[in-house]
Amino acid sequence: MITITDISRECGVSRATVSKALNGAPDISAETAKRIRETAKRMGYLPNAAARALKMGRSYNIGVLFSDATGGGISHEYFSLILESVKAEAERLGYDITFISKDIGAMDMDYYEHAKYRNCDGVFIASADFTDPAISRLCTSEIPTVTLDYSFDSRSSIISDNVNGMETLVRFVYENGHRKIAFIHGEMTSVTQKRLASFRKTCAALGIAVPPEYVREAVYHDPRSSGLATRAILELNERPTCIFYPDDLSFLGGMSELEKHGLSIPGDVSVVGYDGIPLSQVLRPRLSTYRQAAERIGEEAAKALIDEIEHPDTWIPQQITVEGELLKGDTVRNIG
Amino acid sequence: MITITDISRECGVSRATVSKALNGAPDISAETAKRIRETAKRMGYLPNAAARALKMGRSYNIGVLFSDATGGGISHEYFSLILESVKAEAERLGYDITFISKDIGAMDMDYYEHAKYRNCDGVFIASADFTDPAISRLCTSEIPTVTLDYSFDSRSSIISDNVNGMETLVRFVYENGHRKIAFIHGEMTSVTQKRLASFRKTCAALGIAVPPEYVREAVYHDPRSSGLATRAILELNERPTCIFYPDDLSFLGGMSELEKHGLSIPGDVSVVGYDGIPLSQVLRPRLSTYRQAAERIGEEAAKALIDEIEHPDTWIPQQITVEGELLKGDTVRNIG
DNA sequence: GTACTCAACGAAATCGATTAAGGCATTCTC
DNA sequence: GAGAATGCCTTAATCGATTTCGTTGAGTAC
Numbered sequence: 045m046i047t048i049t050d051i052s053r054e055c056g057v058s059r060a061t062v063s064k065a066l067n068g069a070p071d072i073s074a075e076t077a078k079r080i081r082e083t084a085k086r087m088g089y090l091p092n093a094a095a096r097a098l099k100m101g102r103s104y105n106i107g108v109l110f111s112d113a114t115g116g117g118i119s120h121e122y123f124s125l126i127l128e129s130v131k132a133e134a135e136r137l138g139y140d141i142t143f144i145s146k147d148i149g150a151m152d153m154d155y156y157e158h159a160k161y162r163n164c165d166g167v168f169i170a171s172a173d174f175t176d177p178a179i180s181r182l183c184t185s186e187i188p189t190v191t192l193d194y195s196f197d198s199r200s201s202i203i204s205d206n207v208n209g210m211e212t213l214v215r216f217v218y219e220n221g222h223r224k225i226a227f228i229h230g231e232m233t234s235v236t237q238k239r240l241a242s243f244r245k246t247c248a249a250l251g252i253a254v255p256p257e258y259v260r261e262a263v264y265h266d267p268r269s270s271g272l273a274t275r276a277i278l279e280l281n282e283r284p285t286c287i288f289y290p291d292d293l294s295f296l297g298g299m300s301e302l303e304k305h306g307l308s309i310p311g312d313v314s315v316v317g318y319d320g321i322p323l324s325q326v327l328r329p330r331l332s333t334y335r336q337a338a339e340r341i342g343e344e345a346a347k348a349l350i351d352e353i354e355h356p357d358t359w360i361p362q363q364i365t366v367e368g369e370l371l372k373g374d375t376v377r378n379i380g
Numbered sequence: 381m382i383t384i385t386d387i388s389r390e391c392g393v394s395r396a397t398v399s400k401a402l403n404g405a406p407d408i409s410a411e412t413a414k415r416i417r418e419t420a421k422r423m424g425y426l427p428n429a430a431a432r433a434l435k436m437g438r439s440y441n442i443g444v445l446f447s448d449a450t451g452g453g454i455s456h457e458y459f460s461l462i463l464e465s466v467k468a469e470a471e472r473l474g475y476d477i478t479f480i481s482k483d484i485g486a487m488d489m490d491y492y493e494h495a496k497y498r499n500c501d502g503v504f505i506a507s508a509d510f511t512d513p514a515i516s517r518l519c520t521s522e523i524p525t526v527t528l529d530y531s532f533d534s535r536s537s538i539i540s541d542n543v544n545g546m547e548t549l550v551r552f553v554y555e556n557g558h559r560k561i562a563f564i565h566g567e568m569t570s571v572t573q574k575r576l577a578s579f580r581k582t583c584a585a586l587g588i589a590v591p592p593e594y595v596r597e598a599v600y601h602d603p604r605s606s607g608l609a610t611r612a613i614l615e616l617n618e619r620p621t622c623i624f625y626p627d628d629l630s631f632l633g634g635m636s637e638l639e640k641h642g643l644s645i646p647g648d649v650s651v652v653g654y655d656g657i658p659l660s661q662v663l664r665p666r667l668s669t670y671r672q673a674a675e676r677i678g679e680e681a682a683k684a685l686i687d688e689i690e691h692p693d694t695w696i697p698q699q700i701t702v703e704g705e706l707l708k709g710d711t712v713r714n715i716g
Numbered sequence: 717g718t719a720c721t722c723a724a725c726g727a728a729a730t731c732g733a734t735t736a737a738g739g740c741a742t743t744c745t746c
Numbered sequence: 747g748a749g750a751a752t753g754c755c756t757t758a759a760t761c762g763a764t765t766t767c768g769t770t771g772a773g774t775a776c
Contacts, residue, residue, distance in 0.1 A: 045496075047762055058726045063764055071724060090489070090497050094439065095762035097430035098731045104485075105478070119464050124455040131479055138485025140498060142441070142478045143467055149440075149474025153426070160381075161426050162476060267662045293662070300664040323659065326603045326629070328636040383732055394756050399734060407754060431732035434761050721774075730764085737757085744751070 046089045054083050066091075103163035106134055106349060107144035109155060109182075111171045120265055120293070121321040122338055126170055126192070129342025137350050139165070146178065154178040156185050166190070166349040174234065188352040190345050193235050195363055200348045202341055203365045206235055209334040210242035212370050213288070213316050216332070218250050221380030222286040222314060225252065228273045228298070230264035230290035239318070243288070264290050267297025274301040285314060285379060292317035292324040292333055310377035320371050332373035341366050382425045390419050402427075439499035442470055442685060443480035445491060445518075447507045456601055456629070457657040458674055462506055462528070465678025473686050475501070482514065490514040492521050502526070502685040510570065524688040526681050529571050531699055536684045538677055539701045542571055545670040546578035548706050549652050552668070553622050554586050557716030558650060561588065562620035564609045564630070566600035572626075575654070579624070600626050603633025610637040621650060621715060628653035628660040628669055646713035656707050668709035677702050 048066070052059045057076065065072045065080035072080075097103040108130060110118050118124050131141045144158050144167055155178050159167050166188035172179050174194045183189050183196040195201040217225060227243055230236050240259070247254050257280055260273040270289055274297065277287060289295040295317040299309065307313050309329060317324055320335020344364050352359045384398045391398065393412065401408045401416040408416075433439040444466060446454050454460050467477045480494050480503055491514050495503050502524035508515050510530045519525050519532040531537040553561060563579055566572050576595075583590050593616055596609040606625055610633065613623060625631040631653040635645065643649050645665060653660055656671020680700050688695045 045762095048764095049762075059763080060727080060765075061725060063762095064725090067764085069765095073724060076724080090493055092434070092762050093498050094430045094433035095731090096764080098428070098434055098733090099762080099764050101731080103430065117464055118454070119457060119460040121455060121457065121460075124460045128453055128455050131481075135479075135481055135484050138487075140478055140484065142476055143471075145467075145471055148471050148476065151474075157426055162429050293659075296659075296662045296664075300662075303664055323629075323632075326632045326636075328632075328639055381732095385732075395733080396735075396757080397755060399732095400755090403734085405735095409754060412754080428732050431761090432734080434763090435732080435734050437761080717776105719775090721772105723772085724770090726769080727767090729766085731762105734760085736759090739756080740754090742751100742753080745749090746747105 045092075046087045047092070048089070051080060051084050051087060051089055054087065055080050097163050101163070103165055104138055105140045105142050105162065105164055106346075106353075107142050107159045107162065107164035107167040109144045109167060109169045109172055111173060117171075121323060122291075122319050122336065123171055125321070125338035126342040126345075129339040130168055130170075130346045131342075133343045133346035134350070137346065139346075139350060154181060156182040156187070159187055160185075165353045168192075168345050168349055169194075170345075188349060188356075190349045190352075192341065192345065198361050200352060200361045201363050202345045202348065203363055204336045204341060205365050205367050206238040207242040209318070209336070209368050210239045211246045213318070213332075213334050214243060214246040214250070214252075216370055216372070217286050217314065217316060217376055218252070219380075220314070220376050220378045222376075223252055224258075224282065224284040225254070225286045225288065226258040226260070226277045226284035227254070227288045228260045228262050228270055228277070228290055228294070229288075230262060230294075232261070236290075258284055262290055262294060265293045267294060267300075269297065270294035271297035271301040274298040278302070278305055278307075283313075286376065287313060287315045289315060289317045292319045292321050292331055295324075295331060295333075310375045314376040314379075316376060320368065325371065325373070329374035331371070332376040333371050334368050335371050336368045337366050381428075382420075382423045383428070384425070387416065387420050387423060387425055390423065391416050433499050437499070439501055440474055441476045441478050441498065441500055442682075442689075443478050443495045443498065443500035443503040445480045445503060445505045445508055447509060453507075457659060458627075458655050458672065459507055461657070461674035462678040462681075465675040466504055466506075466682045467678070469679045469682035470686070473682065475682075475686060490517060492518040492523070495523055496521075501689045504528075504681050504685055505530075506681075524685060524692075526685045526688075528677065528681065534697050536688060536697045537699050538681045538684065539699055540672045540677060541701050541703050542574040543578040545654070545672070545704050546575045547582045549624070549654070549668075549670050550579060550582040550586070550588075552706055552708070553650065553652060553712055554588070555716075556650070556712050556714045558622040558712075559588055560594075560618065560620040561590070561622045561624065562594040562596070562613045563590070563624045564596045564598050564606055564613070564626055564634070565624075566598060566626040566630075568597070594620055598626055598630060601629045603630060603636075605633065606630035607633035607637040610634040614638075614641055614643075619649075622712065623649060623651045625651060625653045628655045628657050628667055631660075631667060631669075646711045650712040650715075652712060656704065661707065661709070665710035667707070668712040669707050670704050671707050672704045673702050 048059050048062045052062045062080050065077040118127055144155055169191045189199055191201045193204055229240050262273040263269040289298055317331045317333035320333045324331040324333050384395050388395045388398045398416055401413040454463055470477055480491055505527045525535055527537045529540055565576050598609040599605040625634055653667045653669035656669045660667040660669050
């Protein structure tokens with residue numbers, strides 16, 4: 045392995061000079077710097093990230109955290125798109141990505157300790173149980189963090205605009221004549237609360253009554269559970285004309301349940317999802333849903349995190365709202 | 381930050397003793413070791429991965445490589461499942477995961493250089509253009525590598541059993557009476573070649589003729605492209621009774637095309653996919669497909685890689701075949 | 717000629733941990 | 747009881763890079 049010592053010998057200068065030349069320090073003459081850079085290239089020099097991290101206390105590595113629990117993991121298309129974009133943007137800015145988790149090998153570390161152990165310059169928390177004390181510990185530590193769809197005090201966060209998104213969806217189905225709208229939501233997280241509140245508020249504003257039996261709880265990204273909720277709704281005396289699903293994947297569970305009952309979409313029942321993952325637009329009929337801009341979310345997260353890392357003194361915590369967009373699809377029928 | 385120096389002071393021993401005690405060296409008395417471990421715990425000591433990596437030349441970090449090109453990226457469910465399982469197994473064995481890519485920040489590094497720069501102990505190449513010289517360079521370097529569905533000489537690889545999988549599928553539709561079978565395949569990679577060859581061989585063995593116009597090329601994971609291929613097939617004079625798709629996602633493109641033609645699945649045309657991602661079993665009708673055991677693939681990959689890392693002298697390259705399983709689904713009709 | 721500035725580079729400490737080699741008691745061996 | 751063996755710990759070098767002070771010599775001002 046070629047080190048800066050090899051280059052210094054080859055060039056007849058000190059290691060300090062090589063280091064400075066390679067990092068563009070101002071007190072190295074242009075010719076010397078050029079000569080050193082060329083020699084480095086010729087010899088195939090590569091900086092050693094570990095040595096650098098040790099000396100500088102900076103690893104140029106950012107941690108990402110996805111809940112290990114099923115559902116919010118990286119195998120969900122929405123989250124994997126976010127992962128992909130946060131990775132792309134981080135790499136563009138010169139940072140690598142490492143996963144942060146609990147329980148690495150035999151040593152039992154929590155999230156904070158793991159991030160610390162790996163010298164992460166910052167951590168992006170994409171999906172997690174925000175009531176977990178281990179998450180709070182991380183988010184109140186000295187390590188810069190950016191969270192998705194949840195805000196900690198004095199921390200930056202990326203907020204996918206759930207309130208606006210839900211309002212948009214409700215207004216969309218309203219404009220299509222729907223007045224009896226059922227709402228299947230996911231587990232009661234803060235995101236769920238926002239969506240549900242926005243749903244209720246918009247309905248109220250539009251003069252739509254929402255009977256309690258129209259609101260059901262299911263599990264995010266779990267077609268089976270939303271299928272059950274769908275069945276319960278279909279057994280009501282007064283069936284809704286439209287059903288909201290917690291997310292696009294959950295809709296699939298509803299779809300097969302509706303089929304079993306001999307109901308067509310959107311002929312007999314209209315439906316909307318949430319997330320707008322690519323899959324939803326490949327299905328036939330195309331799902332009416334609200335697309336969360338996963339690419340922009342990841343990009344903004346990386347930007348915000350690296351901004352804090354690189355300019356700690358001028359940095360101010362921000363909440364960045366990322367707007368999504370309505371995907372009209374074909375699953376809402378106009379019954380006006 | 382607490383270092384081993386702090387602990388050595390606190391315990392009145394040398395730093396060497398602390399290090400050895402913490403690593404379970406044999407020449408430290410039981411009491412001293414206990415006292416040191418307890419002090420370390422009490423003071424909240426965390427080893428510094430960078431210092432360790434620098435000194436030992438081992439980072440306990442393994443790189444994973446997913447092609448940046450669309451399609452084989454981490455946002456595809458099959459690959460994200462593999463990523464998830466390789467991550468889980470690596471973590472269980474005490475390793476972290478870092479993404480390896482080209483072009484990190486301003487410095488232009490290829491894959492090998494990137495892995496080297498980050499001191500990766502090994503690299504798992506899950507999806508990549510194996511004709512890329514940068515990949516060959518990595519796979520002929522001193523860094524341990526494990527590849528998926530492609531083998532380099534003297535290297536370990538994980539092989540999802542494409543030959544067997546395809547044969548199983550062909551026999552399955554054969555048993556259901558199909559004799560006119562169209563085959564849409566992906567881009568001509570080595571995996572594609574294996575699947576196509578296996579398809580042809582099995583057909584030949586069963587006495588099924590495969591006219592050239594029944595074989596079409598599409599793009600993996602691209603519903604649009606498989607939709608076009610489907611259309612071409614449907615316009616043939618003699619329509620097949622069954623269509624093979626390159627993968628489950630591609631099937632979706634075929635599905636909407638079939639719908640446009642007023643054809644029902646499997647009433648009018650039977651179809652099979654490949655991959656067996658969870659999505660395929662949530663769709664209605666459930667897709668008949670061959671499930672690649674993504675969890676086992678990731679697990680075996682991590683195991684093989686870490687085995688080579690930790691026992692370089694007794695290590696022998698292996699090709700591990702991971703069997704999948706037939707998911708019968710509901711998209712193949714018995715026309716016997 | 718003196719005093720000072722400035723550009724360009726080097727010496728050496730440092731980051732935190734690991735490990736080979738060595739030291740010093742104490743115990744064992746015959 | 748002398749020498750060997752053992753147990754337990756320390757010293758010091760080392761991994762590769764960064765960075766704070768110097769130092770040196772040339773140039774400038776008066």
